[in-house]
Every structure is written in C-alpha cells, then in structure tokens.
Amino acid sequence: MISSIDLMLLSLVVICAIAAINVKDLLAATMIFGVYSFLMCLLWATMGAVDVAFTEATIGAGISTILFIGAILHTTRRSKD
C-alpha cells in the first residue's frame, strides 16, 4: 500500500462525505455519493480486498445511484410547507 495514494484517497473520501451531506440539491448529493462509492472501491482495492471493491463498485456506485435517482425523480423541488 503506497502511503501517498492512500492519504489522497482517504482525504477525498472525507471531502466527498462532507460534501454529500452539505449540498442542497438532492441529485447533486446522489452524484457525490457515487463518487464516494468509487473512492471507497479504490480504497478497498489498494488494501487488497478485490472482491469487496468489486461489490462496492457494482452496488454502491451502480445500482444504489440509479435507485436514488429513481426515488428523487418522484419528489418535487420545493417542499409544500
């Protein structure tokens, strides 16, 4: 495990996690969450857990992003109250 790559990935993961919570637009938050999943996938791969990385890439970045978008498109931009 190369420490400089590891440090870069970890800091990007933290930045993405904070940005996904703080961003106002739900669609943007979903996209940032997909980026977060891919970074976690890279992190697992650098740790040697290729199988976990594969699952993270398919489930976290692939399917869950699509399911989030499918749910968000049924919401409205402004809240009613």
Place this chain on the structure above:
Amino acid sequence: MKEVQARAEALKVGESIIIQTAVRILVPFIQIFGLYVIVHGHYSPGGGFQGGVILGASFVLIALAYDLKYSMNYMSERVNIILGNTGALIFVGTGVLCALFGGLFLDYAALDALIPLGPVEWRSFGIFIVEVGVGLAVMSIMVSLFWDLSSNGGLDEGL
C-alpha cells in the same frame, strides 16, 4: 440520413438517439461481462452477487435509455419472477440435496453419491451451481427493485 432524422424527430422528450444507439450496442457486452463474472466467481474476484447485479444493471440501462414498456419486451414481469424464483430454488435445492445425501447443508462433497466425480471436484462444481442460482436471483431482484421504485409500483410508466 433522412431516416435517422425522421426517427430523431419522432422521439419523445428526454429520449436521445445517440444514447439509445450507444445503449443498444453496449448492453450485449455488459451481459457477457456479467456472465463472465458469475462463471469465474469461484477462482477470481466476483461471483454470483456481483455478476447478478451487472446483469440486472444491463436491463436497468435499457429502461433508462428507452422507457419501461420497451424494456419489458426484453425482460417481462413474468420471466423476471420465474428467473428469480428459479435462482432461489437452485441455491436452496443444492443445499437440501447435499443434506439429503448425508452431508451438511451446502456440503457439496456429499453430492459425490449422486454423480461420482470425487469430493474435491464436487466442492468446486457445487460452488459454481450455487453462484449461478445467486446470480439469477440477484438479477431478478435488482430489476424489479428498479421497476417498482421508478414507476411507483404500477409498472405502467417509468422514468
């Protein structure tokens, strides 16, 4: 060229001829990759779960680029239910068959009494059978999750 322009003008809002053509070309390769991941699951990264998700994602991609009705020509609700239940049946059936032939649940070496291949071969081959079952079940569940979530459960019009 005229034909393509006529087709492009006939499209509804949110449909793009570039995306539809790209998806049409891309989907067979995604499905082959999913099958590869399932079949090679027991000696390389991947397996039934990941391969099933990739297979399911290919049908989700068709539903996103076209619409839900069009994607159901390729994977109807009935076929989806049959495939999902078959997958679960393969998984549990293999385990129960092992138990019936004198081993523990999912102890593939016991299947040696059914077809004599040797216990070591059966341990490898049994995992392969279970991976296929898991792949089918996961593919069906992923596709139906997307259908229900994108159409509010009605399955009439989606994204």
